[in-house]
Amino acid sequence: MxxxxxxxxxxxxxxxxxxxxxxxxxxxxxxxxxxxxxxxxxxxxxxxxxxxxxxxxxxxxxxxxxxxxxxxxxxxxxxxxxxxTADTLPFMANLSDIPRDLAAMQERKIPMLLFVHASYCGYCQLVDSSFIQPMLDDPAYQGKLIIRRIEIDAPLSILDRHGIEETNMHFARRLDVRLVPVVAFFGPDGREIGDSIKGVTVPDFYPYYLDEGIKLAEQCAKTPDPTRCMPSKVAGQRSL
Structure with missing residues (x-):
């Protein structure tokens, strides 16, 4: 048979x-x-x-x-x-396991670029297709940082740095995200580095702001310096 x-x-x-x-x-x-x-x-x-x-x-x-x-x-x-295998941390992925990401960042002394977006946001799609996604195939960024994405209105959850599960929306509120898109940078200690990029004011200048943010994040991940690494446009320093 x-x-x-x-x-x-x-x-x-x-x-x-x-x-x-x-x-x-x-x-x-x-x-x-x-x-x-x-x-x-x-x-x-x-x-x-x-x-x-x-x-x-x-x-x-x-x-x-x-x-x-x-x-x-x-x-x-x-x-x-x-x-x-142990060495399979993705370069770009949805934010889902903060303790795992922080452990890898601390081991390699690299920062995280966090892209906060929403399904209803047209400017988010513009930033994603024009600036975020192209980094996936650009060898200039490989091994220098990790990129994590979070769609705030998606019915997904995240393990926070204490191993406690929280929704994407709760995470966005905890970081006081009030508009999208947002590109923020975080160091191996989970603290924010420099100023985040909010919205899209002038698309022609966006690559410059993005590159400057990445350069500062890389430097601060290797050599933390509060005078340079702290955000300057907001009070306090957010943490993952």
Missing amino acids: GGIGILQIIGALWYPRIRHNGMMGFLVYDSRPLVMKFAGASAMPQTTLPRRRWMMSALPGVLFGMLLVLSGATQAAGVIQSAG
């Missing part, structure tokens, strides 16, 4: 579709003797197919199907193994 079932599936996938009396179908296995039927049709003629000829014709399909199965299994095993 198992062997015939596999041959049935592989044969159906391997053999090309054929036309008979104006109806389109493909070769399927029915019962002994092997017959040609039109799958999905109700009343159709049957033509007996010689067993040896069918077996020889089906052999390439069987081999091809086995290669596909083995290839898929190998790829799946590779994904599982890759996901289980």
Whole structure:
């Protein structure tokens, strides 16, 4: 039963579709003797197919199907193994596990760029497509920081730095986010570095503000200096 079932599936996938009396179908296995039927049709003629000829014709399909199965299994095993390694912290991802991110940032002495956005925000999409997403494929940023994203109106949750779960909206309120988009920078200690970039005032100047913020964040992640690293436009210093 198992062997015939596999041959049935592989044969159906391997053999090309054929036309008979104006109806389109493909070769399927029915019962002994092997017959040609039109799958999905109700009343159709049957033509007996010689067993040896069918077996020889089906052999390439069987081999091809086995290669596909083995290839898929190998790829799946590779994904599982890759996901289980310790050095798989993503460069860009949704903010979901602050303790994990902070531990990696402290080990590597790199900052976090936090992109706060919302599904209803058109300017958020502009910043994301024009400035945030291109960084993913830019080798100039690889290994120098991590990028985390948070959609404030998404029904998701985050592990805060104490391991307590909170919603995206609660996190945004805790950081006093009142408008989007916001790009903020945080050091390995979880504290904010420099001034965040709020909204989009002049798109032509946005790359400059973004690069300046990243440079300061990288410097402060390696050599903290309160006189340079503290935000200057707001009172106090926010923390993740």
